[in-house]
Amino acid sequence: MTTANPDFLKLQNNYLFADIARKVAAYKAAHPAQRVISLGIGDVTRPLPPAILAALHRAVEDMGEAALFRGYGPEQGYDFLRHRIIECDYATRGVRLGADEVFVSDGAKSDIGNFQELFAPNSRVAVTDPVYPVYVDSNAMAGRAGNLRGTVWDGIIYLPSTPDNDFVPEFPAVRPDIIYLCYPNNPTGAVLSRAALQAWVDYARRQNSVILYDSAYEAFITDPDVPHSIYELDGAQEVAVEFRSFSKTAGFTGLRCAYTVVPKALQISDGEGGKVSLNALWNRRQCTKYNGCPYIVQRAAEAVYSPQGQVEIKTIIAAYQKNAAQLRSAVSGMGLTVYGGLNAPYLWVSVPQGSDSWVFFDTLLQESALICTPGAGFGAAGEGYVRLTAFGAPQDTAEAIERLRRVC
Ligand code: PLP
Numbered sequence: 272m273t274t275a276n277p278d279f280l281k282l283q284n285n286y287l288f289a290d291i292a293r294k295v296a297a298y299k300a301a302h303p304a305q306r307v308i309s310l311g312i313g314d315v316t317r318p319l320p321p322a323i324l325a326a327l328h329r330a331v332e333d334m335g336e337a338a339l340f341r342g343y344g345p346e347q348g349y350d351f352l353r354h355r356i357i358e359c360d361y362a363t364r365g366v367r368l369g370a371d372e373v374f375v376s377d378g379a380k381s382d383i384g385n386f387q388e389l390f391a392p393n394s395r396v397a398v399t400d401p402v403y404p405v406y407v408d409s410n411a412m413a414g415r416a417g418n419l420r421g422t423v424w425d426g427i428i429y430l431p432s433t434p435d436n437d438f439v440p441e442f443p444a445v446r447p448d449i450i451y452l453c454y455p456n457n458p459t460g461a462v463l464s465r466a467a468l469q470a471w472v473d474y475a476r477r478q479n480s481v482i483l484y485d486s487a488y489e490a491f492i493t494d495p496d497v498p499h500s501i502y503e504l505d506g507a508q509e510v511a512v513e514f515r516s517f518s519k520t521a522g523f524t525g526l527r528c529a530y531t532v533v534p535k536a537l538q539i540s541d542g543e544g545g546k547v548s549l550n551a552l553w554n555r556r557q558c559t560k561y562n563g564c565p566y567i568v569q570r571a572a573e574a575v576y577s578p579q580g581q582v583e584i585k586t587i588i589a590a591y592q593k594n595a596a597q598l599r600s601a602v603s604g605m606g607l608t609v610y611g612g613l614n615a616p617y618l619w620v621s622v623p624q625g626s627d628s629w630v631f632f633d634t635l636l637q638e639s640a641l642i643c644t645p646g647a648g649f650g651a652a653g654e655g656y657v658r659l660t661a662f663g664a665p666q667d668t669a670e671a672i673e674r675l676r677r678v679c
Contacts, residue, residue, distance in 0.1 A: 276412075278411060278412055278413065278414040279412055281411060281416075281418060281419055282408060282411055282412065282419075283419060283422075285404075286648075287404075287644070287645070287648030287649075288648075290648075291311065291632075291642065291644065291645075294632075294633070294636060295307060295636065295642055298636050298637070298640070302640070305640045306640065307636075307640045307641075307642060308640065308641055308642070308663065308667050308670060308671045308674070309641075309642040309663065310598075310641055310642060310643050310659040310660055310663065310668075310671055311642040311643050311644040311658070311659075311660065312660050312662050312663060313457070313644075313660060313662070314524050314662060315518070315519060315522045315524050315587075315591075315662055316662055316663060316664055317522055317587045317590065317591075318522065319521075319522050319526070319571075320521075320522070320580070320583030320584060320586075320587060321579075321583065322574050322577055322579040322580040322583050323521060323522075323571050323574045323575060323580055323583070323584075324571075325574070326570050326571050326573065326574030326577075326580075327526075327567055327568075327570065327571040327574075329570065330566060330567035330570035330571065331567055333566070333567075333570075334566065334567065341566040343562055343563065344562075344563040344564075344565075344566055344569070345563060346554075346557045346558045346561055346562060346563050347371070347373075347374050347375065347554065347557065347563075348373065348374060348375025348376075348530065348563065348564060348569060349375070349566070349569050350370060351569070351570075351573055352375055352569045352572055352573050353370040353371075353373045353375060353530075354370050355573055355576045356370075356373050356375075356530055356576075357369070357370055357373060358576075359576045360499075360500070360515070361500065361502065361532075364499060364500060364503055365503070366500055366502040366503060368502065368508075368532060368534065369535070371535075371550075372532055372533060372534050372535060372550060373530050373531075373532055374530060374531045374532075374533065374553060374554070374557060375528065375529075375530045375563075375564050375569060375572075376528075376529050376530060376531060376557075376561070376564055377527040377528065377529070377564050377568075378516065378518070378527050378528075378529045379485065379487050379514045379515065379516035379518070379529040379531075380405055382514055382529060382531045383405050383406065383409070383483065383485060383514050384405055384408075384409040385409075385556070385560075386483060386512065386514075386531070386553070387409050387410050387413055387415070387449070388413070388556060389549060389552045389553060389556065390448060390449055390481075390539075391448075391542065392413065392414060392415060393415075394415060394448035394449055395426075395428060395445065395446070395447045395448050395449070396410045396415055396416070396426075396427055396428065396447060396448070396449045396451070397427070397428035397429075397430055397443055397447035397449070397450045397451070398427060398428070398429060398430065398451045399429075399430045399431075399432045399440050399451070399452065399453070399456070400429040400430060400431050400432065400649075400650040400651060400652040400653070401432065401458055401459060401646060401649030401650040401652055401653035401656075402429075402451070402453075402649060402650050403453055403457045403458070403485065403649075404649070406451040406453075406483075406485075407424060407427060410427070411424060422647075422650070422651060423651060428443045428445060428447050429650070429651070429652075430443060431652045432456070432459060432461060432652065433652050434608075434610065438456070438459055438461030438610065439463060439467045440452075442474050446478050446480065447478075447480055448480055448481065449480065449481050449483060450471070450475060450480055450481070450482045450483070451482075451483050451485065452468075452471060452482055452483070452484050452485070452501075453484075453485040453486075453487070454468070454484075454485075454486065454488075454497075455486075455488040455489070455491055455492060455497075455611075455614050455615035455617075456488075456611070456615065456617070457487070457488065457615075457617055458617055458619060458644070458646065458649045458653065458658040459610060459611050459617065459619040459656075459658075460610060460611015460612050460613070460614070460615035460616075460617035460618055460619055461610065461611060461615075461619075462492065462494065462497045462613075462614045462615065463497070463498075464496050464497060465496055465497070465498050465503070465504065468498055468501060468504055469504045469505065472501065472504045472505070472506055472507045472510060472511065473506070475510040475511070476506050476509060476510055479540075480510065481510060481511070481512065481537070481539060481549070482501065482507075482510055482511040482512070483511075483512050483514070484501040484511050484512065484513045484514065485514045486499070486500065486501070486513060486514065486515055487514065487515065487516045487518065487519055487529075488519055488615050488616065488617075489515060489520070490519065490520040490521075490584070490588050491519075491588065491591070491592065491595075491614055491615050491616055492614045493592070493613065493614055494613070494614050497614055500513060501513055502532070502534070508534035508536040508537065509534075509536045509537060509538075510537065511534075511537070512531060512532065512533050512534075512537065512549065513531070513532040514529065514530075514531050515529060515530050515531075515532070516528075516529035516530075517529060517572050517575060519616065520575070520584060520588070521572070521575045521580075521584045521587075522584070522587065523568075523571075523572070526568050526571060527564070527568060528564050528568050528569065528571070528572040531553070533549050533550040533553045534550065535548060535550045537549045537550065590665060591616050591661045591662060592616075592661070593665070594661035594662075594663060594665060594668040595612040595613075595615070595616055595618065595661035596612070596613075597668060597669070597672060598612060598618055598659055598661060598668060598671075598672065599611075599612040599613070599618055601672040601675060601676070602618065602620055602659070602675065602679075605675065605676065605679035606679070607620050607621060607622075607623065607679060608620070608621040609621070612659075612661065616660055616661040616662055617658055617659070617660055617661070618658070618659040618660075618661070619646065619656050619657075619658060620643075620656060620657050620658075620659055621655060621656055622655055622656065622657060623679070627647070627654060627655060628645035628646045628647040628648070628653065628654055628655065628656060628657055629645050629647065631643075631645070631657055632644075632645045632657060634678065635657075635675075635678065638677075638678045639674035639675065639677060639678045640674065641671055641674055641675065643657040643658065643659055644657060644658040644659075644660075645657055646658060
């Protein structure tokens with residue numbers, strides 16, 4: 272009989288969201304008249320704005336015209352989009368990159384999950400704790416995480432990010448080959464200052480490590496001291512890959528478009544005393560396993576950079592930011608300690624004394640029909656917190672705040 276990959280069998284089922292769904296279903300069955308509001312939603316709720324929709328429609332029409340029809344596109348993405356990315360997301364911030372250092376894709380999740388394939392199987396991986404689970408699980412699938420002991424993988428280096436270190440992870444005792452950093456952070460909403468991120472870049476240069484930098488929530492940054500791209504820091508092009516997404520920036524969670532920047536300056540060991548370019552390896556990987564993001568979707572992404580597109584997406588982000596600000600001030604007014612929510616759509620809330628992540632989740636569900644995400648689901652250092660998100664409709668956020676006031 273054919274045997275399953277043992278590394279897949281070591282994975283825990285996605286108990287966090289499954290457990291939440293099960294508890295919410297039971298609550299709804301017991302309280303059919305009660306409207307449940309989710310503050311756990313990690314997805315956008317606003318529809319695509321007009322400029323993007325119009326570009327999508329035009330591109331659909333192109334596909335029906337012989338002269339404009341497109342078949343297989345370049346695996347790396349169309350130049351019309353790659354050039355806009357370089358001009359608008361990087362050149363404006365003083366970062367010099369070539370279009371051939373940008374790889375357009377159908378999502379940051381797939382790129383982040385796939386990128387680890389380029390590294391040797393015995394590479395040591397460091398992640399922050401709490402963590403976006405894709406970094407850990409994709410390495411576990413590749414046999415790089417060791418064994419799961421409770422909720423902790425014994426082959427992964429965890430870097431606690433808590434109020435004790437102001438959510439700035441400390442350098443590990445053991446040298447990692449690969450370091451996953453995510454700022455603005457999911458789930459804590461924390462950001463790194465320019466100086467703190469520079470320190471990580473310098474560390475990676477000293478240690479010859481690679482940073483995989485996930486900036487899916489870059490559009491939510493408001494603080495001028497917070498870099499939007501890791502390449503704003505000196506030397507970062509020699510050590511860092513950056514993942515960006517149109518999902519949360521422009522409402523593309525359903526449409527699917529993202530991009531990964533792999534600078535040509537980034538070289539790693541070939542294991543035989545020489546060096547190899549990660550850009551060349553990623554290009555090779557994408558050309559073999561990927562056939563490109565759809566033309567119509569890339570045209571829609573291009574429209575994000577048009578003057579009208581920029582105004583429209585900024586209006587949407589501002590509405591989410593307003594939700595975050597209102598939630599933050601209401602929750603701290605209730606005497607709970609709250610982190611994040613200033614440069615991110617996520618708020619990280621300390622549960623009341625005597626409670627824990629899941630107990631507080633149950634309290635909010637049972638007493639106010641609110642859904643949050645228990646922090647313990649994001650890692651051991653997430654115990655004692657819940658994550659609230661600002662992606663809901665404004666009227667739902669306002670009602671959620673009223674309900675929170677009644678229980679907290
Ligand atoms: N990175 C982080 C930190 C996320 O939270 C998410 C989605 O929730 C993603 C990446 C996935 O982005 P995409 O929709 O482009 O796959």
